[in-house]
Amino acid sequence: MYGTAGFGDPDRLQELLSKHDEVLHWAAxxxxxxxxxxxxxxxxxxxxxxxxxxxxxxxxxxxxxGLYLGNVIVKSVGGAHWSVWPNGHPVVRLVSGRDLxxxxxxxxxxxxxxxxxPDVYSKALND
Numbered sequence: 001m002y003g004t005a006g007f008g009d010p011d012r013l014q015e016l017l018s019k020h021d022e023v024l025h026w027a028a029x030x031x032x033x034x035x036x037x038x039x040x041x042x043x044x045x046x047x048x049x050x051x052x053x054x055x056x057x058x059x060x061x062x063x064x065x066g067l068y069l070g071n072v073i074v075k076s077v078g079g080a081h082w083s084v085w086p087n088g089h090p091v092v093r094l095v096s097g098r099d100l101x102x103x104x105x106x107x108x109x110x111x112x113x114x115x116x117x118p119d120v121y122s123k124a125l126n127d
Contacts, residue, residue: 013082014074017090020067026057034068036075041117044068048110048117061110066103069117073100073124080124094127 023044027034032047034040044065051061070092074080079095091099100120108114115123 013084013090017067017082018071020064020071022057022060023064023068026051026054026064036068036071038072038076038118038121041069041072041121045109045117062103062107065117066106069106069120070100070102073102073121077121077124077127092124094124096127098127100124 024034027040027044027047030047030050032040032043034044048061048065051057051065057064070082070090073092074082077094080092082090083093083099084090085099089101091101093099102120105114105120106117109116109120114120
C-alpha cells in the first residue's frame with residue numbers, strides 16, 4: 001500500500017485512505033458490524049485468523065485492516081492524522097509526532113508477533 005511520495009493535501013489523503021470497503025463487506029457477511037469506532041476493533045481482531053485463510057481476500061488482509069485501524073485512530077484520537085512518508089507509504093501520525101505504520105502493525109499481529117487491534121488503539125490513545 002503505497003501512494004504518491006510527498007502527498008500534501010490532507011483532505012484528499014484522508015479521502016483516499018478512508019476506503020476500506022472490503023473489510024466492511026467481509027465483516028457484514030459474518031454479522032460483524034464495523035463502524036469507524038473503537039468497538040469494532042475487538043470484533044474484527046477476533047475474526048482475523050479466519051480472514052487470513054480466506055482465499056479470496058486473505059492476501060489483502062494487512063492493507064484492508066490497516067486502513068480500518070488507521071481510520072478508527074484518526075477519527076477518535078485527538079490530533080491523529082494520516083501522513084505519507086517520503087517513499088509514499090501512508091502512516092498515522094499521532095500528536096506526539098510518532099508515526100504508526102498501521103499496515104505493519106496488522107501484519108505483525110497476523111504473524112503472532114504483534115499487539116491486538118484494541119491494544120494498538122489503546123497505545124495510540126495514551127501516546
